[in-house]
Every structure is written in C-alpha cells, then in structure tokens.
Amino acid sequence: MALAGVRVIELAGLAPAPFCGMILADFGARVIRIDRTKLSMTVDTQARGKQSVALNLKNPKGVAVLKRLCVQSDVVLEPYRKGVMEKMGLGPEDLLKENPCLIYARLTGYGQSGSYAKAAGHDINYLAMSGLLSMLGRSSEKPYAPLNLVADFAGGGLMCAFGIVLALLERSRSGQGQIIDASMVEGAAYVGSFMWKSRSLGLWNRPRGENLLDSGAPFYDTYRTSDGKYMAVGAIEPQFYQQFIQGLGLYDADLPAQMSVSDWPQLRQTFTRVFASKTQEEWSRVFDGTDACVTPVLSLDEVLSHPHNQARGSFFKDSQGEISPQPAPVLSRSPAEPCHSRDPFIGEHTRSVLKEYGFEQAQIEQLLSAGIVECKEAKARL
Numbered sequence: 033m034a035l036a037g038v039r040v041i042e043l044a045g046l047a048p049a050p051f052c053g054m055i056l057a058d059f060g061a062r063v064i065r066i067d068r069t070k071l072s073m074t075v076d077t078q079a080r081g082k083q084s085v086a087l088n089l090k091n092p093k094g095v096a097v098l099k100r101l102c103v104q105s106d107v108v109l110e111p112y113r114k115g116v117m118e119k120m121g122l123g124p125e126d127l128l129k130e131n132p133c134l135i136y137a138r139l140t141g142y143g144q145s146g147s148y149a150k151a152a153g154h155d156i157n158y159l160a161m162s163g164l165l166s167m168l169g170r171s172s173e174k175p176y177a178p179l180n181l182v183a184d185f186a187g188g189g190l191m192c193a194f195g196i197v198l199a200l201l202e203r204s205r206s207g208q209g210q211i212i213d214a215s216m217v218e219g220a221a222y223v224g225s226f227m228w229k230s231r232s233l234g235l236w237n238r239p240r241g242e243n244l245l246d247s248g249a250p251f252y253d254t255y256r257t258s259d260g261k262y263m264a265v266g267a268i269e270p271q272f273y274q275q276f277i278q279g280l281g282l283y284d285a286d287l288p289a290q291m292s293v294s295d296w297p298q299l300r301q302t303f304t305r306v307f308a309s310k311t312q313e314e315w316s317r318v319f320d321g322t323d324a325c326v327t328p329v330l331s332l333d334e335v336l337s338h339p340h341n342q343a344r345g346s347f348f349k350d351s352q353g354e355i356s357p358q359p360a361p362v363l364s365r366s367p368a369e370p371c372h373s374r375d376p377f378i379g380e381h382t383r384s385v386l387k388e389y390g391f392e393q394a395q396i397e398q399l400l401s402a403g404i405v406e407c408k409e410a411k412a413r414l
C-alpha cells in the first residue's frame with residue numbers, strides 16, 4: 033500500500049483527526065491511537081485498522097512515554113486546543129529537536145494563530161467562519177449545516193491527511209520534517225474555492241437558495257416519489273435537460289425556458305407533480321441508461337445493493353457486518369486495503385506497542401502498575 037512503513041501517532045480526538053488517521057491507516061500507515069486511561073469506551077468510530085495505547089498524560093511519566101513514541105515515528109497527529117501540547121512539553125519544537133524528520137500535524141478549528149485560536153468550537157462554527165455556511169440552505173430559510181461533512185471531514189480530516197502526504201513526499205527529498213497547521217476554517221474555505229472563483233460567472237448573484245446549484249433551480253434539486261422516497265436531478269446542460277424532460281413525459285414546447293429564472297417556481301411545481309406519480313424504482317427504470325442526470329436518493333443501507341456500486345465494490349461489509357465505503361480513490365498498483373476486523377479496544381495494544389518501541393518488560397510492568405499506561409487485552413473483555 034502507498035503508505036506502508038509510515039508510523040503515525042494519533043492523539044485521540046472527536047471526529048476530524050480520527051478520520052485523518054483512518055485514511056492514513058486505510059492506505060497502509062501504521063496508526064497508533066493514544067487514548068486516555070480509565071475510559072471504558074471511545075467516541076472514535078473511525079478507528080479502522082488502528083492500534084490503541086492507553087496513556088495518562090496528566091502524569092509526567094506518561095508524557096515521557098508519549099515523547100518516546102513520537103520521536104520514533106514519522107507523523108504525530110494532534111487535535112487539541114492551541115497550547116495543550118506545549119503545556120505538556122510535547123510541542124513541535126520539543127519533538128522536532130529530537131526527531132528532525134518528524135511531521136507534526138496540528139488539526140484545529142481556527143489554526144495556531146489569530147484571536148480565535150484558543151476558542152472551543154465545532155464544525156458548524158468553522159463552516160460559519162469559512163463563509164460557506166452563509167450560502168447553504170433553502171430560499172427564505174436560515175443557513176443550514178449539511179451534517180458535519182464540510183469542515184470536520186472535507187476541510188479538516190481529509191485536508192490534514194493531504195498535508196501529511198505532501199509533507200512525507202517533501203521529506204523524501206529534503207530529509208526534513210515540518211509542522212502542519214491545519215485549520216478547519218481554512219480547509220473548508222479551500223474546498224469551497226469554486227464559490228469564490230465562480231462568482232464572476234454570476235452563479236451566486238441571487239439570495240441563498242435561489243441560484244443554480246443551491247436548490248434554486250428546479251432542474252438541480254430532489255423530488256419526492258409516490259413511495260415517499262426521493263430522486264436527485266442534476267440536469268444542467270441543455271442536452272441533458274432535454275432527456276430529463278423527455279423522461280418525465282413532458283414536452284419542451286409546453287414548458288417555460290429552462291433558464292427563465294422567474295418561471296422556476298412554476299417548473300418546480302410541474303416536476304413535483306410528475307415525480308409524485310411513480311415510485312423511486314419506477315423512476316430509476318425510466319432514467320437508468322439515459323443522460324438525464326437523474327438518480328435515486330439512496331439510504332446508507334441501500335448503497336451496497338445498488339447494481340452500479342455492487343459492480344465496483346464501492347462499499348463493503350466488515351467482520352461485524354457493518355457497511356462502510358471503500359477508501360477512495362482507487363490506486364491501480366497500490367490500492368488501499370481497509371482492515372475488516374473490529375476496531376481496537378482502548379489500550380488493547382499498549383504492551384505490544386511499548387515493547388516494539390524499545391521499552392523493557394520491567395519498565396512496562398512498572399508503568400502498568402503505576403496506572404500510567406493501561407492494557408486491556410481482547411480476552412479481558414470477553
């Protein structure tokens with residue numbers, strides 16, 4: 033796999049950093065998550081392929097253990113508020129001094145500088161600060177955050193993983209590590225570059241929810257079917273729009289022009305009425321194999337059995353029977369191989385990881401008996 037041999041220490045976080053770690057693990061990196069001690073469960077639902085070490089960082093000996101792990105690794109990924117790592121003596125200066133090849137990734141909401149750097153926040157706040165939230169939502173309604181996808185995952189976890197891969201690539205030439213300051217506000221905004229760069233096209237001249245791609249246009253929206261499901265319509269270009277109209281059984285001559293914005297409410301009413309006359313399956317049969325750009329809106333459980341997804345193996349079931357998306361993109365020679373076994377228990381790999389990183393057996397026992405590290409082996413849970 034592309035990242036085979038890369039050793040990553042991920043400090044346990046909420047959502048974006050775990051996703052970043054999972055991407056790296058899917059593509060072959062060895063990812064060791066550092067969990068707190070005295071925890072019975074983790075909120076990390078993206079622990080696929082990771083190992084877990086439980087370590088008490090409120091004890092200086094625990095901090096010393098982490099330092100030893102970090103300086104022998106390629107990447108450290110930390111999701112804490114600005115200053116937390118420095119307070120423990122684990123800031124980038126401390127670690128890079130001992131391991132100049134280390135890539136030190138800091139994934140925060142607001143970045144390492146600026147007046148918000150130390151403030152608590154979540155996806156919705158970062159999305160708001162990126163400018164993008166102001167554009168999301170239906171006409172005459174308040175802004176609406178589309179789950180926590182944009183800032184946490186696209187602008188946060190994914191962008192940070194991209195930064196780590198870039199830094200690894202650069203390190204192969206320079207031999208040097210570096211610090212990655214991944215701000216979710218900036219990552220989200222960057223993902224949304226199109227919004228800024230396409231303003232000159234007039235794409236966003238109208239209020240929120242009244243433009244071409246923000247649910248304003250009736251040919252770029254979802255419609256309810258007779259069985260209470262939905263179809264997604266993205267028939268923008270005239271030649272595809274023609275096929276859409278045809279599939280609905282309508283005639284162009286009876287309808288207002290596609291781009292007549294003042295007629296969009298009337299067009300939407302017509303499309304709503306027609307879509308309500310058939311089930312999702314019936315509409316899928318009408319539009320499958322055409323260029324009308326109309327697809328069923330599938331649920332998380334339905335994606336696995338859709339013939340297209342099935343043909344590509346786009347989703348898989350793990351050993352617990354859970355459905356997950358395959359890692360993307362697909363690399364021809366060194367594709368990702370996501371782990372199919374269950375996620376690690378907290379502290380499941382404490383002993384084996386410490387041993388591998390050069391701790392003596394007696395040292396490990398001392399750390400365990402002092403409660404600085406914890407080990408919960410699989411059989412202890414049974």
Ligand SMILES: CCCCCCCCCCCC[C@H](C)C(=O)SCCNC(=O)CCNC(=O)[C@H](O)C(C)(C)COP(=O)(O)OP(=O)(O)OC[C@H]1O[C@@H](n2cnc3c(N)ncnc32)[C@H](O)[C@@H]1OP(=O)(O)O
Pocket residue numbers: 045046047048066067068069075087088089090111112113116119139140141151152153154155156180184
């Ligand atoms: C009823 C509640 C149920 C909750 C269920 C949750 C389900 C999951 C849902 C996911 C929701 C995802 C949401 C939508 C998100 O947006 S997640 C993104 C959140 N934002 C970020 O990650 C940005 C960067 N991080 C931050 O800004 C902050 O970490 C935070 C998220 C605001 C949380 O702040 P706070 O809890 O005060 O923590 P921080 O200031 O970062 O300090 C961390 C403290 O923990 C300590 N710590 C860490 N590891 C260990 C350890 N192994 N052992 C002992 N202690 C540990 C650190 O030393 C630090 O302690 P201290 O400096 O505060 O004393």
